[in-house]
Amino acid sequence: MTRQELDLSINGECHRVMIEPHWSLLQVLRRELGLTGTKENCLEAECGVCTVLLDGKAVNSCILLAEQCRGRSVVTIEGLGDPEHLHPLQIAFIEHGAVQCGYCIPAMILTAKSFLDEVRGHVPTEDEVREALSGTLCRCTGYQKIVDAVIAAARRMNSWPQEDRRAS
Amino acid sequence: MSVLERRVAGKRLNRLDAVGKVTGKHVYAADFALPGMLVGKVLRSSEAHARIRRLDVARALALPGVRAVLTARDVPQIRFGTAIKDRTMFADDEVRFRGEAIAAVAAVDLDTAEAAVRAIEIEYEKLPAVFDPEQALLAAAPLVHGGWSGYQALPVFDREGNISGRSSIASGDVEAGFARSYRVYEHRFATQHVHPGYTEPRAAVASWDGNGDVIVWTNTQLPFDMKNMLAEVLDLPAAKVRVIVPGIGGGFGGKLRVGVEHYAAWLARRSRRPVKMMTTSEEELTDAYPRQPTVVTLKTGVTKDGRLLARQGRVLLDCGAFANSGPATAAIALQVLAGPYRTPDLLLEGLAVYTNKGSTGSFRAPAGPMANFAVESQMDMIADDLGIDPLELRLRNVYREGDKGPAGETLASVSIEECLRKAAGAIGWNERRPACENGRRRGKGIACSWWLTTGGSSGVYVRINPDGTVTLVSGAVELGSGAITGAAQILAEELGVELADINVTEVDTHAAPFDYGAQGSRTAFSVGNACLAAAKDLRRQIGELVSAQCNVPADSIRLEGKSVVSGQMRMTLAEVASLSQRSGGGLISHGTAIQPMPAFDPDRVKHHPLPAWTSHSFHAHAVDLSVDEITGDVSINRYVVAQDVGFAINPTYIEGQIEGGVAQGIGQTLSEEIVYQGGRVMNANLTDYKMPTTMDMPRVESILIEKPSVNGPYGAKGVGEPPCIQPPAAIANAIAAATGVRVQALPITAEKIALGMPGRDAD
Numbered sequence: 001m002t003r004q005e006l007d008l009s010i011n012g013e014c015h016r017v018m019i020e021p022h023w024s025l026l027q028v029l030r031r032e033l034g035l036t037g038t039k040e041n042c043l044e045a046e047c048g049v050c051t052v053l054l055d056g057k058a059v060n061s062c063i064l065l066a067e068q069c070r071g072r073s074v075v076t077i078e079g080l081g082d083p084e085h086l087h088p089l090q091i092a093f094i095e096h097g098a099v100q101c102g103y104c105i106p107a108m109i110l111t112a113k114s115f116l117d118e119v120r121g122h123v124p125t126e127d128e129v130r131e132a133l134s135g136t137l138c139r140c141t142g143y144q145k146i147v148d149a150v151i152a153a154a155r156r157m158n159s160w161p162q163e164d165r166r167a168s
Numbered sequence: 169m170s171v172l173e174r175r176v177a178g179k180r181l182n183r184l185d186a187v188g189k190v191t192g193k194h195v196y197a198a199d200f201a202l203p204g205m206l207v208g209k210v211l212r213s214s215e216a217h218a219r220i221r222r223l224d225v226a227r228a229l230a231l232p233g234v235r236a237v238l239t240a241r242d243v244p245q246i247r248f249g250t251a252i253k254d255r256t257m258f259a260d261d262e263v264r265f266r267g268e269a270i271a272a273v274a275a276v277d278l279d280t281a282e283a284a285v286r287a288i289e290i291e292y293e294k295l296p297a298v299f300d301p302e303q304a305l306l307a308a309a310p311l312v313h314g315g316w317s318g319y320q321a322l323p324v325f326d327r328e329g330n331i332s333g334r335s336s337i338a339s340g341d342v343e344a345g346f347a348r349s350y351r352v353y354e355h356r357f358a359t360q361h362v363h364p365g366y367t368e369p370r371a372a373v374a375s376w377d378g379n380g381d382v383i384v385w386t387n388t389q390l391p392f393d394m395k396n397m398l399a400e401v402l403d404l405p406a407a408k409v410r411v412i413v414p415g416i417g418g419g420f421g422g423k424l425r426v427g428v429e430h431y432a433a434w435l436a437r438r439s440r441r442p443v444k445m446m447t448t449s450e451e452e453l454t455d456a457y458p459r460q461p462t463v464v465t466l467k468t469g470v471t472k473d474g475r476l477l478a479r480q481g482r483v484l485l486d487c488g489a490f491a492n493s494g495p496a497t498a499a500i501a502l503q504v505l506a507g508p509y510r511t512p513d514l515l516l517e518g519l520a521v522y523t524n525k526g527s528t529g530s531f532r533a534p535a536g537p538m539a540n541f542a543v544e545s546q547m548d549m550i551a552d553d554l555g556i557d558p559l560e561l562r563l564r565n566v567y568r569e570g571d572k573g574p575a576g577e578t579l580a581s582v583s584i585e586e587c588l589r590k591a592a593g594a595i596g597w598n599e600r601r602p603a604c605e606n607g608r609r610r611g612k613g614i615a616c617s618w619w620l621t622t623g624g625s626s627g628v629y630v631r632i633n634p635d636g637t638v639t640l641v642s643g644a645v646e647l648g649s650g651a652i653t654g655a656a657q658i659l660a661e662e663l664g665v666e667l668a669d670i671n672v673t674e675v676d677t678h679a680a681p682f683d684y685g686a687q688g689s690r691t692a693f694s695v696g697n698a699c700l701a702a703a704k705d706l707r708r709q710i711g712e713l714v715s716a717q718c719n720v721p722a723d724s725i726r727l728e729g730k731s732v733v734s735g736q737m738r739m740t741l742a743e744v745a746s747l748s749q750r751s752g753g754g755l756i757s758h759g760t761a762i763q764p765m766p767a768f769d770p771d772r773v774k775h776h777p778l779p780a781w782t783s784h785s786f787h788a789h790a791v792d793l794s795v796d797e798i799t800g801d802v803s804i805n806r807y808v809v810a811q812d813v814g815f816a817i818n819p820t821y822i823e824g825q826i827e828g829g830v831a832q833g834i835g836q837t838l839s840e841e842i843v844y845q846g847g848r849v850m851n852a853n854l855t856d857y858k859m860p861t862t863m864d865m866p867r868v869e870s871i872l873i874e875k876p877s878v879n880g881p882y883g884a885k886g887v888g889e890p891p892c893i894q895p896p897a898a899i900a901n902a903i904a905a906a907t908g909v910r911v912q913a914l915p916i917t918a919e920k921i922a923l924g925m926p927g928r929d930a931d
Contacts (some may be wrong), residue, residue, distance in 0.1 A: 015734075030199070034201075035192075036192070036195065036199035037191070037192020037193070037195075038192070039196075039197060039198070039199075039367070039368070039417070040369075040446075041367055041449070042449045042853070042854045043448070043449070044449070044854065044855065046854035046855050047367060047854055050706060051368050053887060061486070070364075076192065077190075077191065077192035078191070078193075079191050080191075080714055081191065082191060083187050083188075083191055083193070083667070086187070086190070086191070088853070089189075090190040090191065093186075093190050094182050094183075094186040094187065094190060095182065097180070097182075097183075097650075097820035097821060097823070097824055098896075099183065099186050099189045099190060100648035100649065100650065100821075100824055100828065101366070101368070101415075101416065101417045101418040101647065101648025102185070102188075102194055102415070102417070102418075103191030103196060103198075103366075103367040103368045103415075103418060104191075104367050105189050105190055105416030106190075106192045108718075119252075119474070129862075130862040130863055131862075131863065133862045134861045134862045134863045135861075137365075137367060137854075137861065138826070138860055139364070139365040139366055139367055139418050139828070139832065139859065140235050140418055140648050140649075140828045140878065141824055141827060141831075142824075142826075142827030142828045142829075142830055142831035142865055142868055143827075143831070143861075143862045143865050144827045144865070144867055144868060145820075145824060145827065146862075148861065158763065
């Protein structure tokens with residue numbers, strides 16, 4: 001056994017896991033912690049469905065070693081909003097019909113969150129949103145309603161009072 | 169009920185499963201797990217056609233953590249297949265494509281399972297192989313299945329050697345038609361292997377219970393077909409197989425047939441532990457159910473003013489090493505080759521042929537894009553040659569209400585002219601070749617087609633609960649299209665409740681009534697019809713109960729505002745459901761639906777499983793694009809779809825089907841191809857298999873036309889498949905308009921366009 005102890009901060013909670021050094025963050029999230037909102041597909045950072053936030057930035061968890069997350073903050077879709085308190089992005093995705101099979105949606109929402117946090121205070125153009133989301137494949141929607149949802153969410157978030165915005 | 173009175177059906181309501189999907193709580197088959205579960209992996213052939221000389225699993229079995237290893241020697245070699253029972257779980261003594269399963273292992277974790285697969289020793293003796301479908305037809309070609317004549321097959325198919333199915337449609341006399349023609353055009357088109365590209369891999373967990381039943385949680389589109397197929401390969405009565413479908417991350421026809429379920433079930437049986445299997449991208453691109461490549465030849469005779477007189481066509485479809493849906497797909501192609509045009513003399517032939525390549529399947533609108541690419545490219549080539557506007561040429565030939573279809577059936581609810589005019593109007597057809605800008609040539613293209621709404625029966629159980637909510641139990645899978653939400657909208661409409669009052673249960677073949685499955689643009693249509701039938705029966709039950717209880721005439725009763733109303737009498741649905749539960753078991757009904765097959769002329773159609781189309785839809789696509797004069801790079805400026813949906817049950821998700829279907833069509837047209845070299849896939853990963861990203865997709869403008877069908881719920885027609893049919897032809901036509909370059913083989917890459925540009929050497 002080469003397993004070693006690792007403390008991970010996930011969605012604001014500390015998780016102590018015993019891992020093999022070559023395990024990816026994706027593997028730890030899904031198999032060790034049962035956080036299956038983060039999806040698995042190509043395992044080579046092409047499809048993007050495994051996207052999570054690492055210190056607020058969107059990353060592909062399939063090619064990130066769990067060990068690399070030591071001392072950093074990981075946010076998965078489970079940490080964004082729950083059914084009673086949806087994040088504005090989640091509301092916008094529902095209201096714009098941006099969800100079909102839904103398998104890429106956690107990744108799309110987290111990527112959008114990272115992007116909107118980066119451009120806070122500015123409603124991005126359609127081209128900017130398309131560029132930001134280009135790392136995640138969706139085969140159902142043709143992306144249009146996803147892009148519309150992100151722009152709508154950006155408008156909603158920018159219209160909030162300053163202190164609420166910081167809390168998001 | 170008039171359209172204006174509808175409260176729920178026809179509205180842009182949020183889908184029922186949306187919150188679970190945006191919060192990560194929706195559990196997909198790929199997410200599903202059981203305690204103590206093992207991981208399964210498959211050893212695959214590294215040869216395209218070979219005899220297995222030696223197979224030794226001893227080293228694999230000896231590895232710590234390995235719980236089971238299976239080969240052809242360990243399981244009964246039961247042949248299975250959709251059209252032809254030509255496939256076994258493991259290659260017996262012969263492998264027929266590179267990637268075919270030879271063995272499967274179950275181990276405590278993925279690393280161990282992969283190590284066990286690598287530890288299996290195998291030696292091959294190579295056999296002559298055939299990779300090209302035209303060569304497979306030659307008398308001297310190696311047979312992919314030497315024992316083909318001994319296979320069981322559906323009797324409708326006409327088979328011989330490497331031909332797994334031959335079908336035809338014929339009417340009139342094409343030779344006489346060609347003789348009468350002012351001009352006769354002959355062209356050849358080719359299309360490629362494309363993968364459905366669902367983002368969730370195929371995944372299954374199998375577990376055997378105390379009664380000796382096997383439960384399989386899988387992301388199949390056809391749970392009942394899967395149940396029967398698994399019973400076959402497990403050599404069990406079907407009643408002992410239970411298929412449950414958790415969430416499914418897209419299918420597009422690629423999850424119709426068995427993928428990993430039989431391996432999981434057999435490994436679980438052998439290891440006495442639950443086993444999970446999930447495909448890798450490499451497996452998806454080498455052993456899945458991609459769209460078949462085709463070679464289409466088309467000969468069309470026309471009058472001087474562009475009226476079609478005669479058409480002879482052949483679709484040669486490369487189904488790979490196993491037939492699967494190939495023979496049916498080659499047959500369906502014939503309707504696409506014929507229509508949507510009046511053509512007095514037709515002689516159309518579909519051939520599905522075996523080659524030593526991976527198997528193929530029914531990707532969204534099977535046969536649609538391939539046949540339509542040929543028909544609609546040729547229509548533009550004819551128009552150019554005759555000096556007639558391509559839109560005008562189409563309008564002179566399209567089907568009209570009451571025309572005879574290719575099988576001699578009478579066509580009703582024909583809307584193709586409206587689709588063409590609206591798409592053309594929206595794209596600005598009067599300016600087909602706008603001026604070049606910044607070294608980019610601009611052009612517009614149009615293409616139209618028709619498609620069927622597949623039949624098959626649907627059943628639903630509907631229960632009105634004592635709290636006034638409604639439970640809908642269906643055997644149909646929600647693939648992502650929103651079809652089940654659509655069916656629930658119909659149910660809510662009929663029962664006088666809100667969409668949010670309807671709960672839909674998970675699909676479980678032990679509990680749900682039969683459904684023919686999420687395929688063929690039929691789910692909302694057919695489950696919607698079953699909901700109408702269930703609601704009718706519930707109204708009867710409520711009428712009988714309430715009229716006896718309250719002394720009002722049963723036929724005076726209406727369902728509205730979650731209540732039962734008759735004159736001044738008003739009871740809530742919850743009260744009536746409680747009353748029924750106390751007095752007679754509750755309000756529950758079984759609604760069923762099946763679409764009638766129209767009358768047709770059996771002399772015209774031979775060896776065809778779907779001889780006449782039911783509840784056909786019509787659609788036209790128009791595109792405005794620019795092509796870089798130097799590189800041939802295509803950028804799409806605008807894309808318009810005018811589609812007759814009969815009745816738009818939920819316009820938002822219909823647009824979603826159109827936008828997503830066009831994206832798949834654009835991928836097939838411009839960038840996607842599973843590239844074979846000999847029998848080997850050269851791009852079995854998502855880096856080199858290029859599906860459209862956000863940056864590749866234009867906005868798609870949807871125009872929904874509602875010309876009601878006779879058979880659909882509120883007049884609805886099938887919606888899901890058609891949007892991926894026309895992009896290849898519409899885009900090819902626009903590229904030709906912009907550049908003069910006519911590409912007749914998909915994908916239309918920048919290189920092909922650049923090499924065809926005037927002033928280029930085709931070196």
